[in-house]
Amino acid sequence: MKTTLAMPVWNDRVSTTFDFAQKLLVVEVEGEREVSRKKVPLRYRSGARKAQTIRDLGIQVLLCGAISRPLARFVSQAGAHIYPLVTGQVDDVLAAYLCGRLSEPRFLQPGCRPGARRRWRHRCDFRGNNQPWQQTTKEV
Numbered sequence: 001m002k003t004t005l006a007m008p009v010w011n012d013r014v015s016t017t018f019d020f021a022q023k024l025l026v027v028e029v030e031g032e033r034e035v036s037r038k039k040v041p042l043r044y045r046s047g048a049r050k051a052q053t054i055r056d057l058g059i060q061v062l063l064c065g066a067i068s069r070p071l072a073r074f075v076s077q078a079g080a081h082i083y084p085l086v087t088g089q090v091d092d093v094l095a096a097y098l099c100g101r102l103s104e105p106r107f108l109q110p111g112c113r114p115g116a117r118r119r120w121r122h123r124c125d126f127r128g129n130n131q132p133w134q135q136t137t138k139e140v
Helices: 047-056 069-077 090-099 116-123
Strands: 002-010 023-030 033-041 061-063 081-083
Touching (some): 002 033, 023 090, 069 081
Parallel strands (some): 061 081
Antiparallel strands (some): 002 023
């Protein structure tokens, strides 16, 4: 099954804050292997317009650093599963996601405690369901 995921990037690293990102790396994966990748400029500052870009690109998974609640709401409503508080080199983060190792402390932004993503997801379930962020890969 193909999955389209995206990461906001800056200098080959995951951007620290998605709200201010200007470039998005879009990667299509099948199973545990990368099929294609491309960089896409994020031309808009508005959360609604960024979310529309996410929808237009068919992005199903967003791996990002910090993200504001309003923008997370827009992105979730656009249909993307959000994995927040991610840090690291783009290739390392992608490999960790594909093998189900994204929960390792080295991929968690400085100052965030282990389990922060899990708590974040439960506080920010914007899609109105009881099981936030049903995952397409192994548990984070």
